Amino acid sequence: AQSVAQPEDQVNVAEGNPLTVKCTYSVSGNPYLFWYVQYPNRGLQFLLKYITGDNLVKGSYGFEAEFNKSQTSFHLKKPSALVSDSALYFCAVRDGGSGNTGKLIFGQGTTLQVKP
Amino acid sequence: DTAVSQTPKYLVTQMGNDKSIKCEQNLGHDTMYWYKQDSKKFLKIMFSYNNKELIINETVPNRFSPKSPDKAHLNLHINSLELGDSAVYFCASSQEVRGAEAFFGQGTRLTVV
Numbered sequence: 001a002q003s004v005a006q007p008e009d010q011v012n013v014a015e016g017n018p019l020t021v022k023c024t025y026s027v028s029g030n031p032y033l034f035w036y037v038q039y040p041n042r043g044l045q046f047l048l049k050y051i052t053g054d055n056l057v058k059g060s061y062g063f064e065a066e067f068n069k070s071q072t073s074f075h076l077k078k079p080s081a082l083v084s085d086s087a088l089y090f091c092a093v094r095d096g097g098s099g100n101t102g103k104l105i106f107g108q109g110t111t112l113q114v115k116p
Numbered sequence: 117d118t119a120v121s122q123t124p125k126y127l128v129t130q131m132g133n134d135k136s137i138k139c140e141q142n143l144g145h146d147t148m149y150w151y152k153q154d155s156k157k158f159l160k161i162m163f164s165y166n167n168k169e170l171i172i173n174e175t176v177p178n179r180f181s182p183k184s185p186d187k188a189h190l191n192l193h194i195n196s197l198e199l200g201d202s203a204v205y206f207c208a209s210s211q212e213v214r215g216a217e218a219f220f221g222q223g224t225r226l227t228v229v
Contacts, residue, residue: 032215043120043206043220044159051215088157094215102147102210103172104218106159 002027004093006107013081013114021076021110023091032094033074034104035065039087047089050074061085081114088112119143122207122221129197130229137192137224139207145219146212147171148190150182153204153223162205165190166212197228 003026013019025031032051036044048059050067058064065076074091088111092104120141129135141148149172150162164172168184179195190207207221 034217036220038157041223043222044208046217046219049215049217090159102166102212102216103149103161103164103174105161109157109159 002093002105004091004105004107006091006110008110010111015083015114015116016080019078019081021089021112023074023107024072025093027093034092035076036090037087083114083116086112086114120207120209120219120221122224124224126225128227131197133197134195137205139190139221141188141209143209145209146187147210149208150192151206199228202226202228
């Protein structure tokens with residue numbers, strides 16, 4: 001069964017410092033991996049995805065993520081955090097195998113708090 | 117020029133009532149979804165439609181009935197509302213291509229009292 005784990009409920013970082021939000025996954029086939037951000041009372045906004053190719057994926061708002069197949073991880077990173085990055089972040093996976101039905105399996109979410 | 121739009125944004129209703137949430141996408145996508153976000157922020161798929169055909173039904177009570185009149189619309193009708201149905205419901209759409217990201221609406225916050 002597919003699953004996604006975000007081991008940290010909350011990540012606190014000072015503005016200007018690098019940030020990492022962790023995600024590990026479990027799928028039967030090749031994974032399609034996604035990061036979304038949710039601001040309060042808003043919908044989910046797509047940040048970036050890994051399908052194939054370069055393990056370092058760049059996305060919106062200066063975010064990037066590193067795919068690590070051996071560790072089954074897809075951690076979200078940003079070199080310099082902004083207060084405006086404070087939000088709820090979701091990692092999601094879609095099984096890229098023949099049984100792909102298109103649905104996303106989400107992690108439980110990580111609240112990022114960036115302090116001035 | 118909203119890509120995925122849902123109405124209403126807020127819905128407060130009494131137990132036992134029947135209510136509908138509407139969703140429309142103008143992205144030309146073939147696949148649409150309903151997700152539920154509970155009070156702990158967990159997100160879970162409810163339904164998926166592809167070209168008006170039901171693809172996914174994730175053991176949702178049959179009080180929930182999605183309807184897709186065309187591939188740009190996916191509505192959610194809920195009968196006999198219960199307190200436990202209180203949640204935020206998100207509509208989403210994507211291309212029918214492996215690896216395509218989903219685009220989400222702003223959500224409908226349903227409160228059953």
